[in-house]
Amino acid sequence: MNVPASGHRPVDERRAQLLDAALAVLREHGLAGLTTRAVTTRAGVPHGIFHYAFGSKAALVRALVERELTGATAAWDAAVATDDLETALRRALRAQLDIVRADPAHQAAMYELIRAARDDSDVSTVAWERRQYLAEIERQLGGWSQRGGVTWTAPVEHVAALVLSAADGVIQAWVADHDDERADASVDLLARAIASLARPA
Amino acid sequence: MNVPASGHRPVDERRAQLLDAALAVLREHGLAGLTTRAVTTRAGVPHGIFHYAFGSKAALVRALVERELTGATAAWDAAVATDDLETALRRALRAQLDIVRADPAHQAAMYELIRAARDDSDVSTVAWERRQYLAEIERQLGGWSQRGGVTWTAPVEHVAALVLSAADGVIQAWVADHDDERADASVDLLARAIASLARPA
DNA sequence: GTCTATAGCATGATAGAC
DNA sequence: GTCTATCATGCTATAGAC
Numbered sequence: 001m002n003v004p005a006s007g008h009r010p011v012d013e014r015r016a017q018l019l020d021a022a023l024a025v026l027r028e029h030g031l032a033g034l035t036t037r038a039v040t041t042r043a044g045v046p047h048g049i050f051h052y053a054f055g056s057k058a059a060l061v062r063a064l065v066e067r068e069l070t071g072a073t074a075a076w077d078a079a080v081a082t083d084d085l086e087t088a089l090r091r092a093l094r095a096q097l098d099i100v101r102a103d104p105a106h107q108a109a110m111y112e113l114i115r116a117a118r119d120d121s122d123v124s125t126v127a128w129e130r131r132q133y134l135a136e137i138e139r140q141l142g143g144w145s146q147r148g149g150v151t152w153t154a155p156v157e158h159v160a161a162l163v164l165s166a167a168d169g170v171i172q173a174w175v176a177d178h179d180d181e182r183a184d185a186s187v188d189l190l191a192r193a194i195a196s197l198a199r200p201a
Numbered sequence: 202m203n204v205p206a207s208g209h210r211p212v213d214e215r216r217a218q219l220l221d222a223a224l225a226v227l228r229e230h231g232l233a234g235l236t237t238r239a240v241t242t243r244a245g246v247p248h249g250i251f252h253y254a255f256g257s258k259a260a261l262v263r264a265l266v267e268r269e270l271t272g273a274t275a276a277w278d279a280a281v282a283t284d285d286l287e288t289a290l291r292r293a294l295r296a297q298l299d300i301v302r303a304d305p306a307h308q309a310a311m312y313e314l315i316r317a318a319r320d321d322s323d324v325s326t327v328a329w330e331r332r333q334y335l336a337e338i339e340r341q342l343g344g345w346s347q348r349g350g351v352t353w354t355a356p357v358e359h360v361a362a363l364v365l366s367a368a369d370g371v372i373q374a375w376v377a378d379h380d381d382e383r384a385d386a387s388v389d390l391l392a393r394a395i396a397s398l399a400r401p402a
Numbered sequence: 403g404t405c406t407a408t409a410g411c412a413t414g415a416t417a418g419a420c
Numbered sequence: 421g422t423c424t425a426t427c428a429t430g431c432t433a434t435a436g437a438c
Binding site for chain 2: 030032155189194196
């Protein structure tokens, strides 16, 4: 069924192979282990292919950032219509945490990718993705408060920024210590604390 | 005044020189730039000194983690006695943020150091330091609530964990985008939200 | 247009000189 | 006990073969 991976293949196919292999290497060995040789070995292609396909290692990293970060729309819509504000928030936060718990290596890889991208001053994609997140959270916060008949006592833009930052912090704490109990407690408390920033309209 | 840095010097002095140089290199060029040669060049000593003094690069990193992280007691006591709970929290959080703002390179260096230490499975010092932070925050939270005549509606241990995680998140968001306004707003809101977790005793 | 062979350099580490 | 000369390896990148 599969066409053989070896032999002369078009460069686009090589690029895809190498991007797949690069993600696998990044997950398993981290950014320090992401060398051109590790990638080509993993992909099962000769080393020279690398620079033919991408020209430089930095270009590979750029392409990987673009492919992995774009369209990674968050699961901030896990809440259901009947939930009150605090419950909706808790469900959304828990959903974010669960995504990371289900595949910690992926999250770690993304953190390192983002860091690498920033060093490469290819900030655009990363910044754009973060704005998407913020806009989505802002949208959800507006919807939940409206449905619950409450109103935010601070600009919803500021609330959204805090939610994103705090959620990131809780998730990173879990990544650091893998303490499920503490992470769950933090999510519950955070939902309560944020919900307290809304008052009856 | 200064004894010359060159010539035969005791190994302890060499170790100190190399640790100083390693921190400088880490701040300026990041973990990827922290090579044995960069360190010895920076310290102005021959390259071979490195392995005589530390035996391996990993040992240098271990020693650096120990030296930099130990005793980095947080400025969680920036609040004054007359403050109410929310004000005390806001002052403490702002103080943390200001420390990072005053020297972002140092914070970035510490993040990378901690990550390197974790990869080296030398988790002990990092975990110990985080426990110190948590204990200190817990102590302060207890003091503030007591002085304000309020009581926490959740285990103070959980509140402390959330405060630490959320503060980390806000600080890292600032490191990522350097948006002062947003960071200030997040700190203010976070203080308000956390303070709402306390009720009159 | 696709790939191979090789260059050129930086790295972490060591054997042994002083 | 302190330091120097050298090693073996792994890295990115390129010139040119097919």
